[in-house]
Amino acid sequence: MKPLAKLLSNIQTGIIVKHFVVNVPRTKLNLEVLNLLYVEGFIDGFGLSKTDPKNSVSVFLRYREGVGVLKKLKLISTPSKRIYISYDDIVKKLVHAGFFVISTSTDGVICSDAYIKRTDRFPKSGGELLFQVIF
Numbered sequence: 001m002k003p004l005a006k007l008l009s010n011i012q013t014g015i016i017v018k019h020f021v022v023n024v025p026r027t028k029l030n031l032e033v034l035n036l037l038y039v040e041g042f043i044d045g046f047g048l049s050k051t052d053p054k055n056s057v058s059v060f061l062r063y064r065e066g067v068g069v070l071k072k073l074k075l076i077s078t079p080s081k082r083i084y085i086s087y088d089d090i091v092k093k094l095v096h097a098g099f100f101v102i103s104t105s106t107d108g109v110i111c112s113d114a115y116i117k118r119t120d121r122f123p124k125s126g127g128e129l130l131f132q133v134i135f
Helices: 002-016 026-040 087-095 114-118
Strands: 021-025 044-046 056-061 072-075 099-104 107-112 127-134
Touching: 002 021, 002 026, 002 056, 002 072, 002 127, 021 026, 026 044, 026 056, 026 099, 026 107, 087 099, 099 114, 107 114
Parallel strands: none
Antiparallel strands: 021 056, 044 056, 072 127, 099 107, 099 127
16 A cells, blocks of 8 residues: 555645656556546556666656646555445445545446446445545
């Protein structure tokens, strides 16, 4: 979970100081999260870093009219305190509360919006609540 916290911190700091590219640790979870952020339109893309291709990934941040698309990435689950959520709580509480990223055992990393919109694709199961995206 530490690499995920570093990923969120690096992206958030990069947007605050208006960098166009930030480097983050390369892990399976980070790559899944970056792919989700890319598909949802929060970042412009990501690729292997040219300076250290084995251990880091370059993330291309997205701006709209000089302002970062992302405002804040709020980590919810930590290594010392994991937060799990059931399917019913996702449907009842998370849909109206914002954009959350959930790690499930069956589908990997998914967002709360996609989980609700495409319920026929996802089984009705919960997962670990990773972080919230504020945009």
